[in-house]
Amino acid sequence: GAGVSQSPRYKVTKRGQDVALRCDPISGHVSLYWYRQALGQGPEFLTYFNYEAQQDKSGLPNDRFSAERPEGSISTLTIQRTEQRDSAMYRCASKRDLGIYNEQFFGPGTRLTVL
Amino acid sequence: QQQVKQSPQSLIVQKGGIPIINCAYENTAFDYFPWYQQFPGKGPALLIAIRPDVSEKKEGRFTISFNKSAKQFSLHIMDSQPGDSATYFCAASSRGKLIFGQGTELSVKP
Numbered sequence: 001g002a003g004v005s006q007s008p009r010y011k012v013t014k015r016g017q018d019v020a021l022r023c024d025p026i027s028g029h030v031s032l033y034w035y036r037q038a039l040g041q042g043p044e045f046l047t048y049f050n051y052e053a054q055q056d057k058s059g060l061p062n063d064r065f066s067a068e069r070p071e072g073s074i075s076t077l078t079i080q081r082t083e084q085r086d087s088a089m090y091r092c093a094s095k096r097d098l099g100i101y102n103e104q105f106f107g108p109g110t111r112l113t114v115l
Numbered sequence: 116q117q118q119v120k121q122s123p124q125s126l127i128v129q130k131g132g133i134p135i136i137n138c139a140y141e142n143t144a145f146d147y148f149p150w151y152q153q154f155p156g157k158g159p160a161l162l163i164a165i166r167p168d169v170s171e172k173k174e175g176r177f178t179i180s181f182n183k184s185a186k187q188f189s190l191h192i193m194d195s196q197p198g199d200s201a202t203y204f205c206a207a208s209s210r211g212k213l214i215f216g217q218g219t220e221l222s223v224k225p
Binding site for chain 1: 121146147149151157158159160161164166204206208210211212213214215216217218
């Protein structure tokens with residue numbers, strides 16, 4: 001079946017603009033995670049959802065970052081008033097159920113460049 | 116306390132060699148330790164994982180060794196092949212979220 005998809009794959013924006021990054025998890029997956037990955041680094045946790053409920057947003061860098069998953073499926077990560085330091089690869093992952101030992105499946109990522 | 120420290124940063128081995136990648140953690144609440152493999156331009160993909168009540172897990176040519184008292188774990192790749200050339204990330208899970216190490220770029224020379 002289809003894996004995790006993310007759109008857009010590439011986003012170039014000017015400093016100060018708002019951007020919305022979309023994640024489409026594997027169908028039926030309960031949990032959805034957002035990570036940010038700088039070049040040459042491991043993914044850094046941002047936030048995650050079980051169903052539509054945001055469980056942990058401790059990794060969001062500041063209040064310009066927000067995420068939602070209103071119907072427990074597709075999720076959107078929004079960055080307001082973007083800054084150059086927000087440039088990174090943003091990755092989404094989904095997990096089948098709430099079991100802690102289950103695999104997180106990662107999407108291809110959205111490469112965000114803030115000019 | 117949430118960090119996972121990974122070494123080395125890069126590793127070059129000959130085909131057939133046994134690269135070893137090491138990770139250390141501080142948080143004793145971590146309850147799951149996966150390793151991810153990432154090829155250029157792709158997202159990370161789960162390679163192998165271990166629970167803290169097990170000292171070793173082997174899947175094919177990949178083995179995780181886990182030392183709970185030392186809070187360390189490592190990945191061994193037996194009979195490494197050029198196709199194993201990738202970046203490897205260790206991770207530790209706490210209440211569902213993954214904390215990743217910095218990554219090891221492995222190059223296996225023919």
